[in-house]
Amino acid sequence: MTLDLRDRIRDVPDFPVEGVVFKDLMPLIADPVYFRETIGRLSEWARPREPDLVLGAEARGFIFGAALAYALGSGFIAARKPGKLPRETVEVVYALEYGSDSLQVHRDAVPPGSRVIVLDDVLATGGTAKAKVELVEGLGGVVVGIEFVLELSFLNGREKLTGYDVHSLVTY
């Protein structure tokens, strides 16, 4: 029987603000069978792309990204909020609906020519994913795929990622 990952994704109305329905992935990672299945599906798609590294962003991207890196036998790169990484970093600034945000990685995090899977929990507008792609490519890495657990297709995030291999497990 095929598991439907949606069975462990919970709708939370009015979070973080009124009118938004938040997709809560916590039940998915708390259930051993569903968590294993999720990472299994992500790695099945990623493995033939022969990644050296998986990059995930703070904080939920660490959960899926680190487990995926472990499953693939790859290394993991943490993209973090400013001020969290102790050594010399490179930074990318990206637009939010209101204002902007930024992510940093260590300058030596992506050896030139490394094959990198960029992973995040949710594909919404695509801004964060695009920012991570820019970080990887700015350091000379090659993005061999971009994966998401969940895609909110009505936000058209894929348009920002044209030209890349994009994979999501569940689409709303």
Add this chain to the structure above:
Amino acid sequence: MTLDLRDRIRDVPDFPVEGVVFKDLMPLIADPVYFRETIGRLSEWARPREPDLVLGAEARGFIFGAALAYALGSGFIAARKPGKLPRETVEVVYALEYGSDSLQVHRDAVPPGSRVIVLDDVLATGGTAKAKVELVEGLGGVVVGIEFVLELSFLNGREKLTGYDVHSLVTY
């Protein structure tokens, strides 16, 4: 040959403040062989304790905790900073050197009687680990072990965790 995990733990002087030597674990997770070995050693200790769940705290605890949960075939619980979790939470407040901080988990995150491994990257004063233990026990879970990648033994964090099974991979 036995890997020495210290070979991928980098000293960064004067971070986050002058006079402190920060132990940077990023090179350890970026190296596929060392990352696999780290998770392997954590899971070897945890497996006989038959955990249902691994609990890790935002943000670096997510990296090691999620990979460990995947390796064990357990579920993962995210302990987060206030305001990040979308549903009803329980919170624990703990003292820092100056001031205090707090962590939350969803109220239904730990089913009563669940066997839980509490994991974090670093054991320093033990305050954060103790807070996580309180969260688990407050919800009726059983802490079957507390693991760290790295222990700063001169800070005597173990004293706060008396009565629990504590394991760390590398001690300074």
